[in-house]
Amino acid sequence: MLPTDHLQTVPISLGDRSYTIAIGTGLLGDPAVFQDVPQASSAVIVSNTTVAPLYAQRLAGSLAGRYAAVHQVVLPDGEAFKNWEILNTIFDALLGHACDRKTVLFALGGGVVGDITGFAAACYMRGVPFVQVPTTLLAQVDSSVGGKTGINHPLGKNMVGAFYQPRLVVCDLDTLRTLPDRELSAGLAEVIKYGPIADLAFLDWIERNLGALLAREPAALAHAVKRSCEIKASVVGQDERESGLRAILNFGHTFGHAIEAGLGYGEWLHGEAVGCGMVMAARLSQRLGLVDASFVRRLTDVVRRARLPVTAPVLDAEDNADRYLALMRVDKKAEGGEIRFVVVDGSGTASMRGAPDALVRAVIEESCALTTV
C-alpha cells in the first residue's frame, strides 16, 4: 500500500498488468512511495543531462535501502536523441553493470526519457520491470501513463516500440517547479486535449484555471494531472493496444506528427505540435460538419492562451500540402495509405475517420496562413 498523507492515486486497471499512478508533492524523496516495486539486486535510474543533476540523487536516496546497487545512465536531452543510437547506450550500460532479468529501470525525466527507457525495459533480456518518474507536465499527464514506449525513425515518430506497462508511475509535482515555461505550455496541450475528446466540463475548468496553471499553483496542477490521468486510465483500460477507442488520445497528433517530422524532431516540442495539431483537427472537424466555427474559435483561444502555437509551419515552400499529406500517410494510424484523423463533435466525444484530400489540403493551407494575434 502506498502512503496516502501527501499523495493521490489513480489506478490503471489492466489485469495482471495493472498499476498505480501516484500524484503529489515530496514523492521522490520518500522511500515508502516505492515500496511495492519488485525487489532485485540492482536498479538503474535512466535520466538526462538536464534532469539528472536536479533529481537523480533524491531518487537514488529513496531507492538505496531497497537495491544493493543503484546505477545511473544519463542521456543527452532532447527528442532528437530518441533513437537507436541512444537506446543502445542504455543496453551497453545495463550489460556493463551485469544487470539481470530482475533489474528495475526507473525513467526519470520527460517523455523522451520515459519512452526510450520503457522501450529499453521492454527489450532488455526480453523484458525487465520499470517505473515511470515523469518530471515534465506532458509526461505526467500523458506519455508516462498507458504503456506506449518507443523510439523515432528518420521516416516517422514512434515507429519502433512496444506496448509495455510500468509497475508504478510517480508524478512528483515538485519537479514541475524547475520546468521551463515553454515545456509547461507543451504539457498543457495534452491537458487541454482531454477536454474536447472526453470531458467538456474539464475544458471549462481549464479555461477558468489557465492563469493558475501557468502560474504553477500546486492545487491547480494537482487537479489537472489527476483528471488527465483519470481520463487516460479510463480510455487505456478499455483498449490497451489501441485497436480502437484508444486512438482518440491522438487528437491533434496526426497533424502534429507531420509538423514534428517535417521540421525535424526537436525543432518544435511535441506539445507545441499537438497544440497546433488540435487547432488543425478542429478545423477539419468543422469542414466535415461536426463542429461549428465557435468551437474552433474556443479551442484555438485556449491553445493560444496556453502560449502554444496556433499557426502551422510551412514545411515545403512549393508543395506544402503534399508534404504534410506524405508525412501523415506514414502515421501509425494510417491503413493501406489512407490517413485516419481523430475528429471531435463538440460534445466531448471523439472518433476516427478518413477525410477527402481536398478538405485536408484546405485545412493545411488555412492553418499555415492563420495569423497569431
Added chain:
Amino acid sequence: MLPTDHLQTVPISLGDRSYTIAIGTGLLGDPAVFQDVPQASSAVIVSNTTVAPLYAQRLAGSLAGRYAAVHQVVLPDGEAFKNWEILNTIFDALLGHACDRKTVLFALGGGVVGDITGFAAACYMRGVPFVQVPTTLLAQVDSSVGGKTGINHPLGKNMVGAFYQPRLVVCDLDTLRTLPDRELSAGLAEVIKYGPIADLAFLDWIERNLGALLAREPAALAHAVKRSCEIKASVVGQDERESGLRAILNFGHTFGHAIEAGLGYGEWLHGEAVGCGMVMAARLSQRLGLVDASFVRRLTDVVRRARLPVTAPVLDAEDNADRYLALMRVDKKAEGGEIRFVVVDGSGTASMRGAPDALVRAVIEESCALTTV
C-alpha cells in the same frame, strides 16, 4: 481450418495468443495453409540471400491472392548479422513500402531470420502480425516456436528482444532437402535436447533413428519435428515468459552461449554450441551427483553420432575457465551475478540451479581437453 491431407498440426495454447504449428510437405506452395492469417493490404517476406532464391517465389505465389502487395526483404545470411544494423534495414524497408499496422511479416529462413523478423514484427508500430516459415531443422524444432524473438549484443546473445508470438508456424519438410549437412546436425542438437529434459523414450527413438535422420528420410524428420514441437508446446504453454519451467529448454545453452560469444557469433553454429554445451551440462550434472558416468557417455555418444562437436573450444589460452565464467555471468538466466544452469537427472526431467565455481571450472577444463574419437 487448415487443410489436413498433407500435414500434421501441433497446437500452442496461449489464450488469445494461441496458434498452430503446421508440419508437412508441399506447404509453402499451398495457399490454403495460410488462409487463417490476418488479411491486410500488404505482406512482407523477410528472408536471406541463401533461402530467398530457393523458396521466396514459392511463398510469394501462395500469398499473392490474399495480399494486394507482397514485398520482399533479403538479409545477409548468418548469426553475425542478427544485430541492430540489419534490424534497422527491415524497418527501413517497411517504412519505405508504407507498411501499416496490419501488414503481416513472414519470416522465411532459419533461426536468425525468425528471431530478427519476429522482433521487427514485435516493434514495428508497436506490433504487427507475423508468421514463422522456418526452413532449417533447428528453426522448425525450436526457435520458430514459442515467441522468443530478438537480436544479439556484442556483450551477449539474444540480450535484446521480446516475447512475441507468431500467428502461425509453417514447417515445410521439403525445405530441409537443401539444408547443408552441418546445419542438419545443428538442428539435431535441439532435437536431442528434448530427450534428456522431457522424454527419455524420445531419446531412445532418436538413438535408433539417427541414421534415418541424417539420411533425411521424410518420415523420420516428420516425427522428430512433431515430437519436438509437442514437447516445446507443452513447456511454453505452462510458462510463456520463462519465469520458471521454460528455462529447461535452455539445456546446454548456458555453456553453448559462452562458446558462441567467446569464439565470436557465427564461428560455431548455434546448434553445434548447444550440442557441446549439452555434454558439458551433463558433466556438470554428474559432478553434482544427479546422473552417473554412463548417462554422460550416452549423451556424448548421441551428440557425436549426430556429427556435432563434443570437445569444447579453448576461449583463452591463459585464463580459459575465467573467460567461460565471465561470459556465462551475463547470460540472461544469471541472477545477481550467479550463473544458473539447467541440469538433468537421467530420468527425463530437468531443473535450474547454481553450482560452485570450482565444479564449473573442472567441467570446463575436462571438456576442453576431451578427445573426440
